Amino acid sequence: MSNQQLAVIKEICTTIDKMDNQLKQALPPNMEVSRFIATVKNGIQTHPQQDKLANADRRTLFASCLKAASDGLVLDGREAALVVFSNQVTYMPMTQGLVKLARNSGEIAKITSEVVYKNDTFQYRLGVDEVPLHEPDWFGDRGEAVGVWCCVKLNSGENIVRVLPKVKVLNIASKTKNASQYDPKSGLYFDEFWRKTAIKNALKYAPKSTYLESAMNHDNEAQGFEFNEPKNNDNIVPIKKEETRAASKIKAAMNNNAIEEAEEAVFTEEVVDTVMSDDLPFDDDI
Numbered sequence: 001m002s003n004q005q006l007a008v009i010k011e012i013c014t015t016i017d018k019m020d021n022q023l024k025q026a027l028p029p030n031m032e033v034s035r036f037i038a039t040v041k042n043g044i045q046t047h048p049q050q051d052k053l054a055n056a057d058r059r060t061l062f063a064s065c066l067k068a069a070s071d072g073l074v075l076d077g078r079e080a081a082l083v084v085f086s087n088q089v090t091y092m093p094m095t096q097g098l099v100k101l102a103r104n105s106g107e108i109a110k111i112t113s114e115v116v117y118k119n120d121t122f123q124y125r126l127g128v129d130e131v132p133l134h135e136p137d138w139f140g141d142r143g144e145a146v147g148v149w150c151c152v153k154l155n156s157g158e159n160i161v162r163v164l165p166k167v168k169v170l171n172i173a174s175k176t177k178n179a180s181q182y183d184p185k186s187g188l189y190f191d192e193f194w195r196k197t198a199i200k201n202a203l204k205y206a207p208k209s210t211y212l213e214s215a216m217n218h219d220n221e222a223q224g225f226e227f228n229e230p231k232n233n234d235n236i237v238p239i240k241k242e243e244t245r246a247a248s249k250i251k252a253a254m255n256n257n258a259i260e261e262a263e264e265a266v267f268t269e270e271v272v273d274t275v276m277s278d279d280l281p282f283d284d285d286i
Contacts, residue, residue: 026069064091118143150198177224
């Protein structure tokens with residue numbers, strides 16, 4: 001990386017420091033803004049696409065940080081990450097982040113998800129089995145990946161199980177901007193993308209907080225999903241009154257002038273619309 005790009009990264013981190021009031025407004029009450037900022041800066045300074053990040057649209061970078069804060073996920077590459085598509089920075093929740101939010105909802109006891117390979121023993125009889133029987137040969141030749149499953153266990157004792165064959169997963173992937181990441185031949189971490197797909201698919205049918213609902217929608221947005229079916233909000237569990245909805249908190253943060261002063265540039269209506277687009281339609285495949 002050139003000295004000029006290093007200087008840009010330093011400027012970005014300085015601006016992040018000056019966004020502390022906006023980030024504090026967006027974060028859930030139980031998260032410390034200082035820890036969040038430190039994690040963001042470390043993520044930017046060690047980002048695998050640091051050269052692209054330095055040259056990307058900064059408005060989308062700062063907006064992505066606000067989105068992550070509003071969902072209660074830290075940008076550490078495990079709970080969530082900043083991803084560069086073309087010249088735009090987007091925030092993408094990761095599997096660990098979605099599982100964390102699901103557990104924090106208070107309705108979910110456990111989430112299990114695994115990729116099934118051709119030589120594994122696998123059985124799930126719909127309406128008969130409570131959970132899938134999956135016996136991998138951990139140390140043998142498991143063959144090619146053929147599907148993925150997820151079981152969400154609710155505190156009530158109910159199990160929500162979803163089983164997705166490979167063709168279904170790749171069909172879902174074809175609707176995204178990063179379909180190659182789902183392909184076992186080209187995606188280095190394809191198994192994580194498959195597991196996240198199955199987890200999201202199962203969580204649609206589980207009670208969830210607005211934080212989790214927002215994060216799932218932000219993930220769909222980040223991956224570029226296109227929908228044409230109405231969203232179903234029946235399973236959303238409202239958060240406490242003092243915990244303002246994510247979109248409202250972002251809007252309040254964006255209305256503050258500190259970012260403008262720090263960056264010496266005004267966020268346009270387009271950027272605010274981008275941050276606020278957390279109400280994406282519902283698609284049964286995803």
